[in-house]
Amino acid sequence: MDETPELAAFRAETRAWLEANCPEEMRQPVTGDSDVCWGGRKWKFKSEAQKLWLDRMAARGWTVPEWPKAYGGGGLSKDEAKILAAEMRRIKARPPLSSFGIWMLGPALLKYGNEAQKLEHLPRIARGEVRWCQGYSEPGAGSDLAALRTSAILDGDEFVVNGQKVWTSYADRADWIFCLVRTDPAAPKHLGISFLLFDMESPGVTTSPIKLISGYSPFCQTFFDNVRVPKANLVGEPGKGWDIAKYLLTHEREMIGGMDMGSTGRDSMHQMAKKAIGTSKSGKLKDGLLRADIVRHEINAYAFGLTMERVKDEAKAGQGVGALSSMLKYYGTELNKERQELLMSIGGSDSLTWEGEDKRDGDPARTWLRSRANSIEGGTSEVQLNIIAKRVLQLPGA
Amino acid sequence: MALVLNDEQRMVKDSADGFFAEHAPVSQLRKLRDSKDPDGFDRGLWAKMAEMGFAGVAIPEQFGGAGLGMVAAGLIQEAIGRNLTISPFLSSAILSATAIARGGTEEQKAALLPKMASAELIVALAADEAARHQPNQVATKAEASGNGFKLTGAKPFVLDGHVADKLIVAARTSGADTDVAGITLFLVDPKAAGVSVKRRWMVDSRNAAEVTLDGVQVDGADMLGGLGEGFAILEAALDAGRACLAAEMLGVSAQSFDVTVDYLKQREQFGVKIGSFQALQHRAAHLFCEVELARSVTLKALTALDAGDERAPFFVALAKAKAGDVCKLATNEAVQMHGGIGMTDEYDIGFYMKRARAAAETFGDGAFHGDRLALMLNY
Ligand SMILES: Cc1cc2nc3c(=O)[nH]c(=O)nc-3n(C[C@H](O)[C@H](O)[C@H](O)COP(=O)(O)OP(=O)(O)OC[C@H]3O[C@@H](n4cnc5c(N)ncnc54)[C@H](O)[C@@H]3O)c2cc1C
Numbered sequence: 001m002d003e004t005p006e007l008a009a010f011r012a013e014t015r016a017w018l019e020a021n022c023p024e025e026m027r028q029p030v031t032g033d034s035d036v037c038w039g040g041r042k043w044k045f046k047s048e049a050q051k052l053w054l055d056r057m058a059a060r061g062w063t064v065p066e067w068p069k070a071y072g073g074g075g076l077s078k079d080e081a082k083i084l085a086a087e088m089r090r091i092k093a094r095p096p097l098s099s100f101g102i103w104m105l106g107p108a109l110l111k112y113g114n115e116a117q118k119l120e121h122l123p124r125i126a127r128g129e130v131r132w133c134q135g136y137s138e139p140g141a142g143s144d145l146a147a148l149r150t151s152a153i154l155d156g157d158e159f160v161v162n163g164q165k166v167w168t169s170y171a172d173r174a175d176w177i178f179c180l181v182r183t184d185p186a187a188p189k190h191l192g193i194s195f196l197l198f199d200m201e202s203p204g205v206t207t208s209p210i211k212l213i214s215g216y217s218p219f220c221q222t223f224f225d226n227v228r229v230p231k232a233n234l235v236g237e238p239g240k241g242w243d244i245a246k247y248l249l250t251h252e253r254e255m256i257g258g259m260d261m262g263s264t265g266r267d268s269m270h271q272m273a274k275k276a277i278g279t280s281k282s283g284k285l286k287d288g289l290l291r292a293d294i295v296r297h298e299i300n301a302y303a304f305g306l307t308m309e310r311v312k313d314e315a316k317a318g319q320g321v322g323a324l325s326s327m328l329k330y331y332g333t334e335l336n337k338e339r340q341e342l343l344m345s346i347g348g349s350d351s352l353t354w355e356g357e358d359k360r361d362g363d364p365a366r367t368w369l370r371s372r373a374n375s376i377e378g379g380t381s382e383v384q385l386n387i388i389a390k391r392v393l394q395l396p397g398a
Numbered sequence: 399m400a401l402v403l404n405d406e407q408r409m410v411k412d413s414a415d416g417f418f419a420e421h422a423p424v425s426q427l428r429k430l431r432d433s434k435d436p437d438g439f440d441r442g443l444w445a446k447m448a449e450m451g452f453a454g455v456a457i458p459e460q461f462g463g464a465g466l467g468m469v470a471a472g473l474i475q476e477a478i479g480r481n482l483t484i485s486p487f488l489s490s491a492i493l494s495a496t497a498i499a500r501g502g503t504e505e506q507k508a509a510l511l512p513k514m515a516s517a518e519l520i521v522a523l524a525a526d527e528a529a530r531h532q533p534n535q536v537a538t539k540a541e542a543s544g545n546g547f548k549l550t551g552a553k554p555f556v557l558d559g560h561v562a563d564k565l566i567v568a569a570r571t572s573g574a575d576t577d578v579a580g581i582t583l584f585l586v587d588p589k590a591a592g593v594s595v596k597r598r599w600m601v602d603s604r605n606a607a608e609v610t611l612d613g614v615q616v617d618g619a620d621m622l623g624g625l626g627e628g629f630a631i632l633e634a635a636l637d638a639g640r641a642c643l644a645a646e647m648l649g650v651s652a653q654s655f656d657v658t659v660d661y662l663k664q665r666e667q668f669g670v671k672i673g674s675f676q677a678l679q680h681r682a683a684h685l686f687c688e689v690e691l692a693r694s695v696t697l698k699a700l701t702a703l704d705a706g707d708e709r710a711p712f713f714v715a716l717a718k719a720k721a722g723d724v725c726k727l728a729t730n731e732a733v734q735m736h737g738g739i740g741m742t743d744e745y746d747i748g749f750y751m752k753r754a755r756a757a758a759e760t761f762g763d764g765a766f767h768g769d770r771l772a773l774m775l776n777y
Contacts, residue, residue: 270776274776279777283776294772295772296768298775303716303720306691310694314401327686330684393679396663396670
């Protein structure tokens, strides 16, 4: 390895610290959503270990390793963060905290927020004290997000927000919302939009959960009826919210695209297949055609994983990710859907169980169904292809 | 190891891109093909490639090479892919040079490698016997005779076989036809008694020959590596070749993709540019992603070879499989999106499709390397 002495020392320290501080229970595979720590005011820790792990990591700023220390982060360089991630993978440590605050709002606030906003919100995200939801989509504004109509009209020192959001993931469990609102109805579509933050407990906010085909109800309809929001909660400039929205989306897309590559591990598919189907004397999986499908999938999964790595290395070398986040979102989610299809095939009738005594929320059928949303949420696959065609390939508009 | 090029590699890339575009564009391939050139490549170009240090890129400095390694070799072959350049680069500078550097004695290395780096000597690898690549299938026999061996067998697909000054022949000294143990490599003079070399005319206009050996006498000193231990050397040479082929296919994919995207911006139908049709935009955008994936796996394979990573064969198999599939897709899509003109011999895109097919088949296609990968992962 071509690691500098400083980085080698960092690796050694990190390894020792993780060994000493990561509870055994937090090194077990995640079997369902309740094993994931989302944090927030309403969060009920699944176990003492889950809380301990969060507190210890947050104290070092390692829930958000690359954020500046002043905002609750670890202040790590990209190389150090890579080492931390690798060392966590080594002992199979679960992420101490997962949240929209970390993946989406944080990066946007770091870039566009003012100092007061950063100091107010970032440390609370880092410590898992406030859970955020994303108020983008509306009934009439999905792929065509800029068609959104939720309005925010200035009244003295406050905006008055009226309208409806939909598909708002975890709105019923979130404490705050980052919300796209129209502050200037007269301006052209993309120019009248602003980026507003407010407390979900504000009077006039109501949510109602929607059930998914997987049986989960992760998302909601969210209604705003004369919700009063301090003017200071507007991020960036009024009417410039679209830039922030798009910047945040690139982070969301990278996150969704890379979602399945880390935690569950891509080796598990053929291992599961071996267990379920068995191998012949030659050591090959008994079902030759399924084996071929698995191989093709794993080739693409490795190739995609290496592409994520390369894009990150290039970003580090200053070559920018930009529209490539659309590539990662598109390819990663399509791969994950294929993966879930294959896992269903491998399981055969076992994977069809819907309810039973040993029901876990990580059951294959529900996970498979949930995965179908991957190429819809955060902008559909078709929209990502449009973005690549337009921004990267610069193909003419129709 | 970061998956980005370092400064030295960027320089190699820039000089290779410039060199091949200037000295060996597709028009050269067309000329060689149309004139049925007896050599099938341009010796002047090969000499220039030696001057540039390309012919010796993978040969250690102590043996007259540039010693730049496989990432650099891959960058050269990527440029070769973009321009469809014909030369003995793959056969002599990569496959044979790797085999000799890996398995040769100091004398053999000193005698051969410097001349290979300076393009005075072309060495070709005569290994494959099955039409579908299966490197352990070696029926060519090497029977003890005098103080050496007598070789008898047939090698139907020897890259650059008809212009080679020397052949590296894989022959069986013990074991059954598909055993890994018992394969031995020999250096053979193609002009020796009992060797016959017949040129083959291939779909991609590249050079290959059918070599038959009929009781060819070789000396004990002509053995490359240990008795019965040739397979490991052969695999090392093949993996170097496969990684470089992946790089070439990346170049073929990227070039046909770029040409196609340009065409989408120019060609008009129904009063608009065809590139404004979403059906084509989405296929082009998908292809963009596929080419990016091929780039990542190729760079990883070459980097792993340079680092002596024990997982290098895994990444090489991954790269050869993925880049091969992408290359076929990219060139097939290119022809389709060009419409009728894409089917004409006059237009270059067809050359890319032909090369894609041949390169994907050479030294194992997606199915071969997929199977290899699965076995490495124990399933
Ligand atoms: C599980 C889940 C969680 C979500 N969480 C959130 C959240 O937390 N916050 C939030 O704001 N939103 C969330 N969303 C909403 C999501 O962002 C939208 O569903 C998505 O942007 C698509 O919008 P739509 O549903 O209105 O579909 P439409 O836009 O109506 O799309 C329907 C179909 O038309 C295609 N289409 C549309 N426009 C084009 C075009 N120009 N070219 C080609 N095809 C096109 C689409 O690709 C799709 O196939 C979530 C969605 C899901 C499924």
